[in-house]
Amino acid sequence: MEYFIQQLVNGLTLGSIYGLIAIGYTMVYGIIGMINFAHGDIFMLGGFAALIIFLVLTSVFVGLPTVLLLLLMMAAAMLTAALWNWTIEKVAYRPLRGSFRLAPLITAIGMSITLSNFVQVTQGPRNKPIPPLVSSVYNVFGISISLKQIVIVVLTTVLLTVFWYVVNKTALGRAQRATEQDRKMAALLGIDVDRTISITFIMGAGLAAVAGTMYLMYYGVVVFTDGFIPGVKAFTAAVLGGIGSLPGAVIGGLLIGLIESLWSAYFTIDYKDVATFSILAIVLIFKPSGIFGRPEVEKV
Amino acid sequence: MSDTLLSVRGVETYYGNIRALAGVDIDVKRGEIACLIGANGAGKSTLMMTICGDPQARAGTITFEGEDITRLPTHRIARLRIAQSPEGRRIFPRMTVYENLQMGASLDNLKYFDEDVEKIFTLFPRLKERQAQRGGTLSGGEQQMLSIGRALMARPKLLLLDEPSLGLAPLIVKQIFDAIKILNKEQGLTVFLVEQNAFAALKLSNRGYVMVNGKVTMSGTGMELLANPEVRAAYLEGGRH
Numbered sequence: 001m002e003y004f005i006q007q008l009v010n011g012l013t014l015g016s017i018y019g020l021i022a023i024g025y026t027m028v029y030g031i032i033g034m035i036n037f038a039h040g041d042i043f044m045l046g047g048f049a050a051l052i053i054f055l056v057l058t059s060v061f062v063g064l065p066t067v068l069l070l071l072l073m074m075a076a077a078m079l080t081a082a083l084w085n086w087t088i089e090k091v092a093y094r095p096l097r098g099s100f101r102l103a104p105l106i107t108a109i110g111m112s113i114t115l116s117n118f119v120q121v122t123q124g125p126r127n128k129p130i131p132p133l134v135s136s137v138y139n140v141f142g143i144s145i146s147l148k149q150i151v152i153v154v155l156t157t158v159l160l161t162v163f164w165y166v167v168n169k170t171a172l173g174r175a176q177r178a179t180e181q182d183r184k185m186a187a188l189l190g191i192d193v194d195r196t197i198s199i200t201f202i203m204g205a206g207l208a209a210v211a212g213t214m215y216l217m218y219y220g221v222v223v224f225t226d227g228f229i230p231g232v233k234a235f236t237a238a239v240l241g242g243i244g245s246l247p248g249a250v251i252g253g254l255l256i257g258l259i260e261s262l263w264s265a266y267f268t269i270d271y272k273d274v275a276t277f278s279i280l281a282i283v284l285i286f287k288p289s290g291i292f293g294r295p296e297v298e299k300v
Numbered sequence: 301m302s303d304t305l306l307s308v309r310g311v312e313t314y315y316g317n318i319r320a321l322a323g324v325d326i327d328v329k330r331g332e333i334a335c336l337i338g339a340n341g342a343g344k345s346t347l348m349m350t351i352c353g354d355p356q357a358r359a360g361t362i363t364f365e366g367e368d369i370t371r372l373p374t375h376r377i378a379r380l381r382i383a384q385s386p387e388g389r390r391i392f393p394r395m396t397v398y399e400n401l402q403m404g405a406s407l408d409n410l411k412y413f414d415e416d417v418e419k420i421f422t423l424f425p426r427l428k429e430r431q432a433q434r435g436g437t438l439s440g441g442e443q444q445m446l447s448i449g450r451a452l453m454a455r456p457k458l459l460l461l462d463e464p465s466l467g468l469a470p471l472i473v474k475q476i477f478d479a480i481k482i483l484n485k486e487q488g489l490t491v492f493l494v495e496q497n498a499f500a501a502l503k504l505s506n507r508g509y510v511m512v513n514g515k516v517t518m519s520g521t522g523m524e525l526l527a528n529p530e531v532r533a534a535y536l537e538g539g540r541h
Contacts, residue, residue, distance in 0.1 A: 171402075171409060178392050178403050185390040188352055189454065190378035190407045 002142040007265040008258065013149040013218070015257020016156035020211035021234030022241070022249035023163070024204025030180045030244040031200050032097065037108035038088055040231015041115035042081045042205050046212030047222040048119060049080035051130055066133055070151075070217070077209035084115070085205035086198055094194070112227065119224040127221045134217070152214045159210060160250060163203070167246065176200055180244075229273075233260075236280050242293025251291060255279075305330045305490050306351070306382075306458055311360035311370075313343075313350045320346040322514040323360065328458065328507075333484050333491045335501040335522070337535055338511035344494040345387040347511070348462045352384055353377045364458070379407060383456035385447040387463060393436030397427055400435050400446055404453030412455065420449040423479050441472040448476065452483070459483075461493040465500065473497065477504055498535040502526045510535070 021043050028036045053076035057064060088111050096103045136147040167173035178186040179196045187193050215230065216222045237256045241248025256276055263275040283291070306328040313321040320343045328334045338344050350357050353374040362370045369377050383404070392400050401420060405413045421428035424445040430438060438446060444464060451459055461480070465473040477500055483489045495501035502508050505522040510531060518531065525531045 171406065174395070174399060174403060175406065177395060181392045181394055182390055184354060184374075185386065185392070186403075187354065187374035188378055188384050188386060188390075189403050189450070190375050191403075192375045 003265065006143050007261045009143060009145055009149060011258035011261035012254065013152050013257070014261060015254035016152050017211045017215055017218070017253075018230070018234045018237045018256050019250040019253025020156055020159065020207045020214075021230060022237040022253045023246060024208045025235050025238040026241070026243055026246060026249040027176075027200050027204050029238070031176060031197055032093070032104075034093065034104040035108060035235070036085075036088075036093075036201075036204075037105070037231075037235075038111035038115055039085075039204065039208060040234065041112050041119075041227035042085050042088075043208040043212045043215070043231060043234075044222065044224065044227035045084055045115060045119065046077035046081040046205075046209030047216040047226060048123060048128070048212075049209070050074065050077040050213040050216055051128055051222055052076070054130060070133065070213075074210055074213045077213045078206045081205040081209035081212070082202040085201045085208075089198060089201040094197075112231075116224050116227055123224060125224060127223045129221050130216055132220060148218055152218065155210065155214065159207060163207065164246070166203075172196075172199065233273075233276065236277065240280050240283055240290055242290030245290070245292040245294075248290055248292035303330050304328070305365060306492065307363045308347070308351070309361050309363075311347070311350060311357045311362060313346050313355055314358050315346075315355070320514055321350060321357070324511075324514070324516055326509055326516060326519075328490060328492045330490055331484075331488045332506040333480065333493070333504055334507045334509070335505040336492070336494045336509045336511055337496070337498040337501060337525075337531075339535075340496070342511045343514040344511055345462050346514075348384060348386065348460050348492075348494055351377075351460065352382065378454070381407070381454060381457040382460065383451035383454040383458070384460040385444075385451045385462060385464065386460075387466075389440075389443045389447040391435035391438065391443045391446055391450075393434065395435055396432055397435060397438070397446055398431045400450050401427075401453050404450035407454050413453075416453055416455070420452060423452075423482075424449055441468045444468060444472070444476065448479070457490065459489055459491045461491060463494055463496060465495060465497045473500065480504065498531070499526070502531075 021039065024039045025036065028034065028039070050073040054069065054073050057069060057072060092107045092111050093104050096107060134147045134151060138145050138147070167176065175186065175191045175196050178189070178191060179193055183193050215226070233256055234253065237252035238249045240255060241250070241252025259276050259279055260272050263272045267275070304327050308324055308326040311321055311324045312319060324347055326336070336344050336347065349355065351362055353369070353372055357370055360370070361368055364380055364382060369380065392403065395403070401417055402410060402413065405416065426442055427445055427449055430442060435443065435446065448461065448464060464476050480491055481504060484491055493501060502522040502525050508520060508522050508525040509516050510518040510525065518525065518528065520528070
């Protein structure tokens with residue numbers, strides 16, 4: 001039983017990270033109907049930015065408090081990732097809006113390759129380690145919970161709350177939802193659609209960058225290929241939850257995290273990704289629009 | 301009453317290579333109700349959307365309060381307070397009635413929202429009952445009221461209505477036309493409406509235009525057009541077997 005709960009805790013932590021990345025996929029899909037395949041690499045880029053600012057700060061100032069250090073790392077990651085995602089949208093996706101459906105998809109894959117190769121060339125192909133930032137481990141009824149895990153889950157919860165509030169209760173969120181539902185009409189009401197789409201890319205990148213920072217902190221390394229597997233899993237999470245649905249992305253992320261850690265715990269770890277994607281396939285057979293996805297037909 | 305609010309001169313609009321508007325001239329004066337009647341496919345809705353810059357006119361000019369708006373992007377045109385209740389109503393289906401109205405008030409960042417939303421609810425009490433319901437679940441008539449209400453929330457200088465009577469029961473049509481009349485009389489709102497229901501539209505309007513195949517073929521006061529034998533034959537008597 002303790003072992004099981006231990007795996008739940010691990011799964012929840014991993015799932016939080018997937019969920020944060022998945023939101024970026026799902027929001028972009030919702031608003032312009034394309035899969036931003038470069039989103040995983042934006043996440044990886046966030047990890048690198050966090051690592052670089054960590055190295056700079058720790059070499060310049062000695063004995064910075066960890067909390068401050070983490071906050072600055074996240075800020076740097078968010079800024080870098082947001083800038084990249086904003087630029088990508090502007091130069092690679094916007095000119096293709098209104099083109100045939102596959103065009104932005106292909107450019108997105110191109111941007112993904114570009115980003116990971118860019119990082120490979122400028123940062124080198126090897127794993128980049130970071131010394132453990134938070135290493136305390138607590139023992140609660142025989143289950144060991146690390147401070148890292150607590151930080152990840154708490155931070156994810158806070159971010160998701162803020163994010164939920166922005167999307168559902170603010171004028172910006174309303175503009176985003178309106179643009180998602182009927183771009184033409186949103187413009188007729190004075191909404192600057194291009195700007196709203198840009199902001200969506202920036203928000204998605206911000207969340208992915210925080211996820212990237214936490215991933216770096218959790219595993220202690222980052223490498224240029226890191227955008228791929230977590231990216232694909234987060235994308236899977238978004239599809240599993242129902243692409244276009246924000247709660248779906250979070251629930252999907254948590255599910256993928258849980259499936260992965262429970263499978264690794266009870267069965268062979270080599271097949272954990274097979275298990276994850278099999279479950280995706282099974283869910284999609286019975287519910288093609290995902291858990292929270294809505295069917296395409298809508299009374300208008 | 302005499303100064304021109306909206307002026308459309310020689311406007312041509314294309315969908316790909318198909319010309320939908322073939323040089324349209326129309327004036328809408330401040331404080332009046334103007335209407336445009338015509339058959340299906342004449343280009344009425346295209347003109348409405350061209351005024352809002354989506355699609356943009358390929359030739360000709362559109363001026364609003366003396367400013368050339370032909371090449372402005374749609375959201376900039378909307379910010380000049382030209383509000384449209386477009387063809388097909390275009391309610392945001394997954395937003396509540398209340399949120400749809402909030403969207404209408406985006407320009408002022410909800411500054412006058414409470415005050416204005418009460419006016420809309422007085423005008424269309426049905427919307428008040430339905431305010432927490434999602435737009436997509438409303439009936440056609442309710443969606444039409446919401447679409448007009450949402451346009452009014454922008455405090456428009458010019459209200460563009462594209463077929464407010466389409467597919468609605470006669471009683472609701474009367475209710476909507478009465479509401480337009482009240483807004484025009486009491487608040488001096490300038491309205492430009494497109495209608496297939498020519499009789500009701502011309503009766504309501506100070507000025508009318510008739511459009512055939514992307515061109516304005518006749519214009520005059522509402523009463524003149526109502527009395528015109530050609531108009532009667534084509535748009536009025538034919539429709540009343």
